[in-house]
Amino acid sequence: MTHLKNIAFTTILAFVATSVSASGDTEWSYSGDTGPEHWASLSEEFATAIGNQQSPIDIELNKIAIIKPQNLIIRYEDGDFRGVYNGHAIQITPQNKEDNYVLLGGEKYTLQQFHFHTPSENQLDNHSSSLEVHFVHEDNRGRLAVIAVLFDKGKPNRPINDITRAIFTSGAHQETALPDPSEITELPPKNHEIALPAPFKITGLLPEKKDNIQFPGSLTTPPTKEGVTWIVMLNKQRLLTSDLTGFEGVMGKNNRPIQPTGARVLVKYKD
Numbered sequence: 200m201t202h203l204k205n206i207a208f209t210t211i212l213a214f215v216a217t218s219v220s221a222s223g224d225t226e227w228s229y230s231g232d233t234g235p236e237h238w239a240s241l242s243e244e245f246a247t248a249i250g251n252q253q254s255p256i257d258i259e260l261n262k263i264a265i266i267k268p269q270n271l272i273i274r275y276e277d278g279d280f281r282g283v284y285n286g287h288a289i290q291i292t293p294q295n296k297e298d299n300y301v302l303l304g305g306e307k308y309t310l311q312q313f314h315f316h317t318p319s320e321n322q323l324d325n326h327s328s329s330l331e332v333h334f335v336h337e338d339n340r341g342r343l344a345v346i347a348v349l350f351d352k353g354k355p356n357r358p359i360n361d362i363t364r365a366i367f368t369s370g371a372h373q374e375t376a377l378p379d380p381s382e383i384t385e386l387p388p389k390n391h392e393i394a395l396p397a398p399f400k401i402t403g404l405l406p407e408k409k410d411n412i413q414f415p416g417s418l419t420t421p422p423t424k425e426g427v428t429w430i431v432m433l434n435k436q437r438l439l440t441s442d443l444t445g446f447e448g449v450m451g452k453n454n455r456p457i458q459p460t461g462a463r464v465l466v467k468y469k470d
């Protein structure tokens with residue numbers, strides 16, 4: 200662990216927000232000269248950032264098409280997961296990929312990883328949420344499908360709380376009180392494992408009712424590759440303010456700004 204004793208929490212936030220890291224050889228970030236408005240010009244590989252099917256978007260709920268969505272079946276299993284802070288987001292990877300997959304329109308997409316953004320990237324009717332989880336899946340032809348779940352402040356969410364505790368209390372027993380956010384002086388070093396409890400309750404991150412909006416989009420980080428099927432859950436989850444502060448303390452503001460929806464058709468799936 201890197202000890203950053205006696206540094207005010209706000210200083211840590213500023214440090215995280217301005218740090219840059221690499222995708223391939225090209226550094227990018229969420230602010231300044233390597234921030235989102237410059238991504239397309241940072242490297243040829245990133246040129247798609249000015250494409251016409253980019254994510255995230257604002258979902259206008261009164262403009263949803265009445266056509267048949269793809270049937271969605273989610274098969275996640277609580278189990279062994281590993282977490283890291285990769286320099287852009289807290290990212291969690293299943294240790295047994297076969298346990299976690301979705302069936303989308305009958306096609307199997309396997310969960311590769313899930314990660315977090317604060318505040319949310321996608322919006323519903325211009326409303327930004329406090330946090331967004333992206334579950335990234337891939338089929339055997341290399342096609343991507345991302346399920347997004349939005350979180351607002353409110354009651355505790357067990358898996359979110361388990362992650363915060365794993366980061367800030369070195370995996371201490373869950374009855375241990377979390378540190379006051381203003382007292383946080385230690386952040387997880389980049390790419391070091393965050394020891395999650397096993398079994399980790401991945402299923403607790405999903406809303407019970409799985410109504411969702413489906414549309415074509417892109418990855419929201421460079422290279423912002425298009426051809427990604429997005430599935431944004433309409434029912435939001437809740438998390439504790441102290442857990443949100445923990446995630447924000449590590450990741451800073453890591454949301455790409457809203458991109459134009461353009462001519463895309465958005466459809467609604469009813470659970």
Ligand SMILES: [Zn+2]
Nearest residue numbers: 314316333419
């Ligand atoms: Zn993401």
